[in-house]
Amino acid sequence: MVNCSICGRPAVYINRISGQAFCKKHFLEYFDKKVRRTIRRYKMFSSKEHIVVAVSGGKDSLSLLHYLYNLSKRVPGWRITALLIDEGIRGYRDITKKDFLRVVNELGVDYKIASFEEYFGYTLDEIVRIGREKGLPYLPCSYCGVFRRYLLNKVARELGGTVLATAHNLDDVVQTYVMNIINNSWDKILRLAPVTGPLDHPKFVRRVKPFYEILEKETTLYSILNNLYPKFVECPYARFNIRWMIRRQLNELEEKYPGTKYSLLRSLLRIIDILSKHRDEIIHGEIKTCKVCGEPSAHEICRACLYRYELGIMRD
Ligand code: SF4
Ligand code: ZN
Incomplete structure (x- = not known):
C-alpha cells in the first residue's frame, strides 16, 4: 500500500x-x-462575474460546477448559473440530465436547460436522420458540436453571463489539438486557448477552461471523492468520432512516458502564441455577423445556419 x-x-x-x-x-x-493556479495564471475571472458553467451531466462538468460553486462562496461578486444543452439524444442525454438535476438541486444553484428542439425545432436524433436521408456528408458530432457551441454562446448571453466556463480538461485539450493537426484546422487550434473571446464581436461571451491543466483522471477522482460521479453512459454517436482512438493512444503513450500530455500542452500553448500573431490570415479576416441569424460567425453565414439550410429545417 x-x-x-x-x-x-x-x-x-x-x-x-x-x-x-x-x-x-x-x-x-x-x-x-492546481485549479486556482490555472485560474490565476490565465486571468480567467475578475472579482465581479456572472459565471455560466456549461454542464453536460458528465463527471468533468459536474466537478467544475461543484468546484466553482464552492469557490464562489468565498467571492461575494460572483454569481453562478449552470447551463445544460439538451441535444436530444435518446438513451444518453435523458440519463445525464438526471445527474445534472440531482447535482444542481443538491447544491441549490440556478440553472437553465436549453434544447436543440426548442431553439432549432428538432432533436439531434432527428437532425442525424434527416441528414442521412438527404445524403449529407456530415457526421453526428459535426452537427452536435456546431449547434451546441452556437447555443452555449447565445444562451449564456441571454442569461446575462459575463463569462462561460467549460470543463475541458488537459486530456480533452490535447486530444483536440492532435485531431486538429490531423485535419489541418489551424483556426480551431486557436479556440484551444485557456481563455478565448470576446474576439472583437459584441455578441461573443468570453470562454474559460479552469481545468486546462488538470488531467482527466484527476477530475474523475475529484468527482468520486465528492459523490458526484454519474452513471456511465456513452453517447451512441461517439463511435463515429476519431477522438476516441486518439484518446486511447494518448493514454498508452502517457502510461509508457509519463508527462507526454503536459508536453503536448506546452507545445499547444507555444503554437497558439505563434498563431495568434497571424490570426487575421488564419480566420480569414474579422469575426462577422451572420446575415441570417445575427450571431457571430467566421463567414458571411454561420455554420449553424448553413447546416439548417442544407437540412431544410430553417424556421424563417
Ligand atoms: Fe455530441 Fe458526438 Fe459528443 Fe455525442 S459524442 S454528445 S454526438 S459531440
Ligand atoms: Zn447564423
Whole structure:
C-alpha cells in the first residue's frame, strides 16, 4: 500500500510525474491549488462575474460546477448559473440530465436547460436522420458540436453571463489539438486557448477552461471523492468520432512516458502564441455577423445556419 507523502495516511492518488502520493484530504488540497493556479495564471475571472458553467451531466462538468460553486462562496461578486444543452439524444442525454438535476438541486444553484428542439425545432436524433436521408456528408458530432457551441454562446448571453466556463480538461485539450493537426484546422487550434473571446464581436461571451491543466483522471477522482460521479453512459454517436482512438493512444503513450500530455500542452500553448500573431490570415479576416441569424460567425453565414439550410429545417 502506498501512503500519502504529506501525512502518511493511505494514498488515493499518485502523481506519476513528481512521484508524490496523496490521501483524500491532501489530494483535494492539491487539486484546489492546481485549479486556482490555472485560474490565476490565465486571468480567467475578475472579482465581479456572472459565471455560466456549461454542464453536460458528465463527471468533468459536474466537478467544475461543484468546484466553482464552492469557490464562489468565498467571492461575494460572483454569481453562478449552470447551463445544460439538451441535444436530444435518446438513451444518453435523458440519463445525464438526471445527474445534472440531482447535482444542481443538491447544491441549490440556478440553472437553465436549453434544447436543440426548442431553439432549432428538432432533436439531434432527428437532425442525424434527416441528414442521412438527404445524403449529407456530415457526421453526428459535426452537427452536435456546431449547434451546441452556437447555443452555449447565445444562451449564456441571454442569461446575462459575463463569462462561460467549460470543463475541458488537459486530456480533452490535447486530444483536440492532435485531431486538429490531423485535419489541418489551424483556426480551431486557436479556440484551444485557456481563455478565448470576446474576439472583437459584441455578441461573443468570453470562454474559460479552469481545468486546462488538470488531467482527466484527476477530475474523475475529484468527482468520486465528492459523490458526484454519474452513471456511465456513452453517447451512441461517439463511435463515429476519431477522438476516441486518439484518446486511447494518448493514454498508452502517457502510461509508457509519463508527462507526454503536459508536453503536448506546452507545445499547444507555444503554437497558439505563434498563431495568434497571424490570426487575421488564419480566420480569414474579422469575426462577422451572420446575415441570417445575427450571431457571430467566421463567414458571411454561420455554420449553424448553413447546416439548417442544407437540412431544410430553417424556421424563417
Ligand atoms: Fe455530441 Fe458526438 Fe459528443 Fe455525442 S459524442 S454528445 S454526438 S459531440
Ligand atoms: Zn447564423
